Amino acid sequence: MIAINRRQFMQASxxxxxxxxxxxxxxxxxxxxxxxKIGWLPALTGASSSTGIGIGRGIAFxxxxxNAAGGVNGRxxxxxxxxxxSDPTKAVNAASELTRSEKVNVLYGPGNxxxxxxCTAVIARSRTPQLNPCFVDELMDAEKYxxxxxxxxxxxxxxxxxxxxxxxxxxxxxxAVVSDTTGYGTSSVKAFVPMLVAAGxxxxxxxxxxxxxxxxxxxxxxxxSAGAKAIMPWSVNPGLLxxxxxxxxxxxxxxxxxxxxxxxxxQTRALLERPEYWEKVYQTNFRSCCxxxxxxxxxxxxDFVGRLKAAKVETGxxxxxxVAAGYDAAGLVAGAIRNGAETAEQIAAHWGSGKPHPGVxxxxxxxxxxxxxxxxxxxxxSQANSFRxxxxxxxxxx
Numbered sequence: 002m003i004a005i006n007r008r009q010f011m012q013a014s015x016x017x018x019x020x021x022x023x024x025x026x027x028x029x030x031x032x033x034x035x036x037x038k039i040g041w042l043p044a045l046t047g048a049s050s051s052t053g054i055g056i057g058r059g060i061a062f063x064x065x066x067x068n069a070a071g072g073v074n075g076r077x078x079x080x081x082x083x084x085x086x087s088d089p090t091k092a093v094n095a096a097s098e099l100t101r102s103e104k105v106n107v108l109y110g111p112g113n114x115x116x117x118x119x120c121t122a123v124i125a126r127s128r129t130p131q132l133n134p135c136f137v138d139e140l141m142d143a144e145k146y147x148x149x150x151x152x153x154x155x156x157x158x159x160x161x162x163x164x165x166x167x168x169x170x171x172x173x174x175x176x177a178v179v180s181d182t183t184g185y186g187t188s189s190v191k192a193f194v195p196m197l198v199a200a201g202x203x204x205x206x207x208x209x210x211x212x213x214x215x216x217x218x219x220x221x222x223x224x225x226s227a228g229a230k231a232i233m234p235w236s237v238n239p240g241l242l243x244x245x246x247x248x249x250x251x252x253x254x255x256x257x258x259x260x261x262x263x264x265x266x267x268q269t270r271a272l273l274e275r276p277e278y279w280e281k282v283y284q285t286n287f288r289s290c291c292x293x294x295x296x297x298x299x300x301x302x303x304d305f306v307g308r309l310k311a312a313k314v315e316t317g318x319x320x321x322x323x324v325a326a327g328y329d330a331a332g333l334v335a336g337a338i339r340n341g342a343e344t345a346e347q348i349a350a351h352w353g354s355g356k357p358h359p360g361v362x363x364x365x366x367x368x369x370x371x372x373x374x375x376x377x378x379x380x381x382x383s384q385a386n387s388f389r390x391x392x393x394x395x396x397x398x399x
Contacts, residue, residue: 059327
């Protein structure tokens with residue numbers, strides 16, 4: 002049985018599934034007999050750690066499965082982790098260590114966009130292939146970063162789904178759009194507000210809130226006084242999101258909250274003062290991680306969840322899509338190596354071939370010029386208070 006627990010992710014470096022550490026590779030090309038080295042840059046501590054812990058469970062499970070089956074082409078996969086501590090500067094230093102000292106063959110992450118904005122150019126200069134699970138649009142540029150591929154939706158896809166839900170399904174036009182002060186939060190609002198206005202929305206309040214701010218009541222009062230009929234928060238910080246929901250409940254301000262996926266996480270739920278404060282909360286999610294009307298999951302997801310349960314990988318305090326995205330990253334690396342890719346350029350050429358790369362979280366299709374490969378139709382909204390083991394029902398209206 003493959004057991005994955007939180008303690009594994011708090012170590013500075015791990016060799017997945019108990020493999021022995023091997024000598025560093027002497028060149029960017031894969032040594033024929035050495036391990037396949039995947040670097041992973043999560044925030045395991047600090048304000049953004051919920052994402053890193055969830056995704057980390059998935060990639061560790063994926064690597065462990067590969068090694069339990071004999072590795073990839075007979076070679077073990079080594080997962081090397083550095084905790085960025087939710088700090089962009091530490092993320093840059095960790096990226097440099099993984100690409101230059103550890104000489105990883107592929108780097109996955111960072112796990113949140115604020116750190117990825119700081120790291121992407123550093124990773125690109127090292128000529129290391131990168132898989133990125135972050136949404137911010139600027140992270141992908143096939144000319145500037147030819148070895149970087151997004152294994153997640155872009156902000157354009159996420160914003161379109163959320164804005165469409167507010168305007169077309171909830172029939173609300175007057176909206177407060179807020180974020181935290183991280184690179185992810187501010188970049189998201191910068192992208193989403195023009196999209197919302199262009200679609201016919203009226204942004205009556207816009208602001209960035211420091212997640213460490215002790216009192217959110219003045220911000221919430223300003224939103225209400227401005228006439229907001231819905232709140233759209235963009236943050237991966239469950240503490241900030243739960244406080245928004247708690248104050249909304251205390252004010253008896255019965256407006257829907259529509260926004261970032263972390264609104265529906267187990268960490269956010271645990272910080273709510275009352276269970277009913279999770280009502281009328283709708284977060285971005287993905288068809289692969291949602292139940293249908295009969296309560297069934299897609300076949301591929303159901304099989305994955307069964308294997309997670311057998312291995313005792315916890316999903317009840319996180320989001321299944323985070324776990325699935327991490328799992329897919331291990332599979333994407335393995336797929337390239339199985340098909341004979343050894344150099345960084347060969348790995349990128351395999352990913353960017355225009356052919357589908359099936360995963361649990363989604364089927365990715367990249368080309369040499371388009372490194373955003375997640376399918377538009379898979380980005381949906383879900384109902385937070387339907388949470389079950391990291392999964393949800395689709396939001397009303399789908």
